[in-house]
Amino acid sequence: MAASQRSRSTAAQLDVDDQAAADQLMTMMRRPAAALQDEAAAEEEAADLQLELRRGPWTVDEDLTLVNYIADHGEGRWNSLARAAGLKRTGKSCRLRWLNYLRPDVKRGNFTADEQLLILDLHSRWGNRWSKIAQHLPGRTDNEIKNYWRTRVQKHAKQLNCDANSARFKDAMRYLWMPRLADASQLGDHHGYNGTTAMGDAHGMPVMTSSSSDSFATSESYDGGLYANVQDNEMVNGGDYYWMQGANQGFCSNYESEQQLHPHEHSQFQDPDLVGWVQGFSEGISENFWSLEDIWKM
DNA sequence: AACTTCCGCAACCGCATACCT
C-alpha cells in the first residue's frame, strides 16, 4: 500500500525528536527534586530511546510482522505485543494499524448508499460518536467514518452555508439526502457514491437481516430492528424503524421514513426557512438530478 | 511543464475510561 511507503517521518525528524526527548531527559536528571511522576515518564522516554521507536507510515515489513504475530498469538496486550513482535512501535500504534488497516475484515473503498445513509442517520442521532456509529457498519472503522464525515459531509454543509450540526443541515440530510439515498439503495446501488465499482462491490455492504448480528463486532445488534440496541430515550417514534430484508427493499420503513420520502407532504423541518429552500431547489432540478453522484455534487 | 491549492486519509496526540494489582 502506498500509504505505508510514505516517508512522513524521516530519519532526520526522528533524530530531532530523539534529541528533544534526550534533552528533556537530561534536564530532568539535573533536577533531583523533580516530581516522581516526571521520573517515571523520563524512564519511559529513555526506554523509547533505546528502542528507537518508529513513527509515521508503516512499512510493508512492519505490516507483515504485525499480521504474522497476531496470526500466531492473537491480538490484545498491545504494548507487550509490540515488544514481543520486535516492532519498534508503540502498542497504541500497533493497535491502530491493526484495527484500521490490517484487520482481515476491514472493508475498504467507497461507502455504499446504504452505508452513507446509515452514517447520516446515526450521526444525526448520536453526533460524533464515531466508534458507536462504526459498530453498525461492519468492516468500517471509526477513523474511516470520521474522515468521511469531515471530508464529504462537512463539505456539503459548507456548500449549503450552514454548519454540519445545524438544524438546517440536519433537515437537508433528513429530508433530502437520506430519502434519496434510500431510493438509491432500493435501486440496488451498493457502490460508492461516485458510481465507480470500487471494492464496495466485492466487499459490498452485506445485506442485513434480522439474523445478521453475527457480523457485528459487539454484542449490540440489529436483532429486532435497526435501532434495537438504542437506549429507549434515544428512540425516535418508539424505535419503530426496521431493517427490511433484501438488497432492494429499502433502508427503513415507517411513518418517519414516509415523511422523509415525501417531505413536502409533511413539512416537519426544524428550520422553517428550509421548506422554501427545498421547494425552490426541487423545482429547479432536472429529472435525473438525484442520482447518487449528483446528490454529492450538490 | 511548473507551480500552487485543495482534498482524502493514515497516523498521531491527548484525554477518558476500564482494568488490574
Added chain:
DNA sequence: GAGGTATGCGGTTGCGGAAGT
C-alpha cells in the same frame, strides 16, 4: 479505595496525489 497501566475514543495533523492555474 488508590495508584498504575492498558485500551479506547475523538480531534488534529500533515503527507501525497489530484486538480486547477
